[in-house]
């Protein structure tokens with residue numbers, strides 16, 4: 001005997017728009033739950049990271065730092081290439097710098113670049129509090145101006161790009177010169193909140209990210225992919 005239709009079947013058949021909405025809300029909840037699951041299992045924060053987040057919020061800094069699971073992803077990548085010499089473009093309060101520095105050996109070195117002196121100062125304080133002052137150097141200034149002199153400190157095992165998006169293509173060019181073969185170019189915000197695939201958005205930042213992704217994908221010097229984290233992390237290995 002045929003079973004009577006349940007509400008869900010009626011909605012699917014007669015209200016396909018509502019049905020799609022319900023499915024997408026359910027999928028979004030499941031994705032967020034999985035993200036929390038991964039963060040709790042693989043990337044628990046210690047007090048140093050938690051208190052830095054609290055202080056950044058109290059200082060009114062924007063919440064534009066990486067997530068804990070992206071921090072863990074950076075650590076996995078740096079360990080995979082046995083990184084000792086790393087550069088970060090865009091320090092903010094030092095949250096990602098602390099994650100990365102913890103993946104370096106004792107004689108490893110992270111140079112991180114920030115144009116806002118107040119942010120650099122906060123980062124220095126928290127990096128020292130995390131016991132990483134000897135491994136991390138915060139340089140203050142415009143990244144494009146600091147990159148040329150920084151070449152002398154290379155070659156580098158990895159560069160993490162997380163500064164102004166319009167200059168991502170230039171930063172990639174620099175990486176092509178200073179990252180060793182087998183080393184990594186990593187960049188946050190490869191999706192720019194989904195705007196990379198929205199043709200109606202044509203501002204300089206989104207154009208910068210699109211151009212960066214295009215070059216990273218096509219340039220034969222790199223083997224690359226974007227990992228679909230919260231906002232996309234682009235990862236390129238130098239061939």
Ligand SMILES: C[S@@+](CC[C@H](N)C(=O)[O-])C[C@H]1O[C@@H](n2cnc3c(N)ncnc32)[C@H](O)[C@@H]1O
Pocket residue numbers: 064065066089090091092093094095096097113114115116119141142143144162163164
């Ligand atoms: C997204 S935040 C960095 C977040 C940090 N990597 C983290 O996850 O903890 C970007 C930072 O880059 C800095 N910045 C942006 N453009 C820059 C430039 N051209 N030179 C140096 N710093 C820059 C900003 O002041 C901001 O603090």
